[in-house]
Amino acid sequence: MKVVVIGAGQVGSSVSRRLCEEGNDVTVVDNDFRALSMLQQRYDLKVIEGHGSHPHVLEDAGIEDADMLVAVTSNDEVNMIACYLSYTLHRTPKRIARVRGLPYQNYHTNIFSKKMLPIDVLINPEQLVTDHIKALITHPGAFQVLDFSKGRVGLVGVRADQDGDMNGHALKDLAEHLPNIETRVAAIFREGKSIDPRGDTVITEGDEVFFLSDRQNIRKLMKEWRSKEDDADHIMIAGGGNIGSRLAQSLQKKHRVKLIERDPDNARKITEFLDNTVVLTGDAADEALLKDENIADIDVFCSVTNDDEANILSAMLAKKFGAKKVMALVNRLAYVDMISASGTIDLVISPQQATIGSILSQIRRGDVAKVHSIRRGEGEAIEAVAHGDEKTSQVVGRSIKELGLPSTVKIGAIVRNEKVLIAHGDTVIEEDDHVILFIVSKKDIPYVEKLFQVSAGFF
Numbered sequence: 057m058k059v060v061v062i063g064a065g066q067v068g069s070s071v072s073r074r075l076c077e078e079g080n081d082v083t084v085v086d087n088d089f090r091a092l093s094m095l096q097q098r099y100d101l102k103v104i105e106g107h108g109s110h111p112h113v114l115e116d117a118g119i120e121d122a123d124m125l126v127a128v129t130s131n132d133e134v135n136m137i138a139c140y141l142s143y144t145l146h147r148t149p150k151r152i153a154r155v156r157g158l159p160y161q162n163y164h165t166n167i168f169s170k171k172m173l174p175i176d177v178l179i180n181p182e183q184l185v186t187d188h189i190k191a192l193i194t195h196p197g198a199f200q201v202l203d204f205s206k207g208r209v210g211l212v213g214v215r216a217d218q219d220g221d222m223n224g225h226a227l228k229d230l231a232e233h234l235p236n237i238e239t240r241v242a243a244i245f246r247e248g249k250s251i252d253p254r255g256d257t258v259i260t261e262g263d264e265v266f267f268l269s270d271r272q273n274i275r276k277l278m279k280e281w282r283s284k285e286d287d288a289d290h291i292m293i294a295g296g297g298n299i300g301s302r303l304a305q306s307l308q309k310k311h312r313v314k315l316i317e318r319d320p321d322n323a324r325k326i327t328e329f330l331d332n333t334v335v336l337t338g339d340a341a342d343e344a345l346l347k348d349e350n351i352a353d354i355d356v357f358c359s360v361t362n363d364d365e366a367n368i369l370s371a372m373l374a375k376k377f378g379a380k381k382v383m384a385l386v387n388r389l390a391y392v393d394m395i396s397a398s399g400t401i402d403l404v405i406s407p408q409q410a411t412i413g414s415i416l417s418q419i420r421r422g423d424v425a426k427v428h429s430i431r432r433g434e435g436e437a438i439e440a441v442a443h444g445d446e447k448t449s450q451v452v453g454r455s456i457k458e459l460g461l462p463s464t465v466k467i468g469a470i471v472r473n474e475k476v477l478i479a480h481g482d483t484v485i486e487e488d489d490h491v492i493l494f495i496v497s498k499k500d501i502p503y504v505e506k507l508f509q510v511s512a513g514f515f
Contacts, residue, residue: 057124057419058080058081059122059125060082060083060085060114060117060119061075061082061084062108062125062126062127062128063086063127063129063135063154064084064088064091064092064095065086065129065130066407066408067181067411068128071408071415072101073099074415074433075419077498082101083101083102083118084102085108085117086103087106102118108127109137111141114146119142119146122146123150124151124152125138125139125142126415127152127153127154129154132153132157132160135155136155138153144174151176152178152179152414153178153179154179154180156180156181156183161180176418179415181407182299183302184410184414185410185411186306188201189299189303190307193311193356195278196288197282197285198214198278199213199214199215200430202437204425204437204490204492205439205476205492208474208476210268210274211266211428211494213264214267215265216264217281218261219283220280220281220282220283222259223261224259226255226258226259227241227253227254228256233280234277237269237276237277238269239277239478240267240268240466240468240469241253242468242494243466245431246262250496250497253466266430268469268478288381289355290354290356291314291354291358292351292358292379293359293360294315294340294358294360294366294370295359295367296315296316296319296326297360299360300317301329303358304326308331308332309332315335316349317336318338320337323336340370341366341373343373346374347377351378351379352378352379354374354378354379354380355379355380357370357374357382357383359371359383364388364391367385368384368401370384375400382401383402384405389406406432409432413426413427413428413429416429420440421505422441422510423440423508424440425439425440426438427439434496434497434498435497435498436495437494438493439491440490440491440493440508441490441508442488442491443508445487448510450506450509451485453486454484454485455483456481456485457481457482459507464495464496464497465495465504466493467479467483467493468494471489472488491508
């Protein structure tokens with residue numbers, strides 16, 4: 057697939073890297089020559105220096121025969137104009153734009169249509185990160201909580217501890233522990249390596265377990281893997297930018313929230329719409345401030361400023377002075393891997409990983425409704441829609457065991473007519489089923505794509 061990416065910032069760089077890794081023909085456009093040079097040195101892609109919303113620059117980038125435009129600069133208007141021009145002048149088949157401004161998204165008329173602004177997919181990294189952090193706070197003990205089929209199904213990643221009910225037990229015992237709840241363990245990672253989850257697989261402390269379940273049963277299943285954790289009541293947020301203020305706004309009705317903002321002017325502005333949040337002016341890495349605000353009583357500390365180093369430092373200090381759980385927003389992938397491995401911070405949030413799925417769902421072959429990146433890009437969870445019949449589809453009319461899937465690909469659940477069915481070997485896939493798969497290694501993605509494509513030549 058030929059893709060033109062507008063923007064070589066954190067989001068654009070991450071998207072370009074992933075697209076290149078999957079063998080796509082990628083061209084990146086940006087005004088920043090240095091950022092472009094760094095990308096070109098690291099990855100097999102082309103670069104064009106220039107303004108991404110100028111027609112001649114888009115043409116220099118090869119927009120005439122591109123399959124997709126991904127406009128992810130920090131400027132909403134540049135992204136929207138680039139999509140408009142690419143469709144109007146060259147009928148680019150797919151157009152994705154990063155649009156952060158709520159006035160655009162909340163306008164009473166849908167302005168994102170082919171008659172007005174022809175954008176197929178809107179992505180808002182800040183909102184995606186906000187939703188991700190909120191889900192982690194709502195499900196204490198999880199390190200990843202993902203939605204499928206409009207929230208009907210949840211995929212949850214947890215790290216088994218010694219007090220979990222399943223510690224030392226085989227997976228087949230799960231049915232005895234919770235006889236009225238169906239779930240599917242999609243993957244287990246032990247000491248960084250994937251192991252095939254079978255009925256006789258014994259759970260040990262430290263295992264990373266990914267399970268699929270009807271959304272309403274997630275909380276009951278959590279205690280099977282971890283000791284019961286109390287709901288977070290006291291939340292402290294460092295950073296009053298787009299993510300911090302949105303997070304506080306979404307949490308303040310059900311939690312006691314404090315927000316620390318360094319800039320006095322911005323602190324005054326956000327107090328106008330954060331009615332139930334205590335807004336403090338100061339430095340979240342100030343030891344005295346943290347102690348004065350009783351950091352030891354904080355259940356979750358979230359550092360979400362625009363500065364990676366500040367987020368890491370303040371989260372480490374909060375942990376040192378008694379916060380029960382700390383999270384830090386970290387943009388640089390090298391930092392993400394290093395801090396995650398160190399264990400000094402409970403949860404490291406990567407904006408790129410929260411964003412990439414929105415774009416990957418558009419490049420997957422077949423009808424793919426949703427894609428989530430797993431374990432910092434090692435694998436994926438995909439919601440694919442089954443089409444065709446027994447003559448034109450490799451999956452429709454066949455049971456899961458008949459598919460002969462490799463051990464690295466698991467079908468965890470099927471949503472049929474809005475009903476959630478946990479997948480078993482004898483479950484037969486029907487047309488229009490939403491099939492939720494867990495793919496341990498991204499090298500298996502082409503296999504899954506081909507599996508769900510419809511063709512008259514299969515049989």
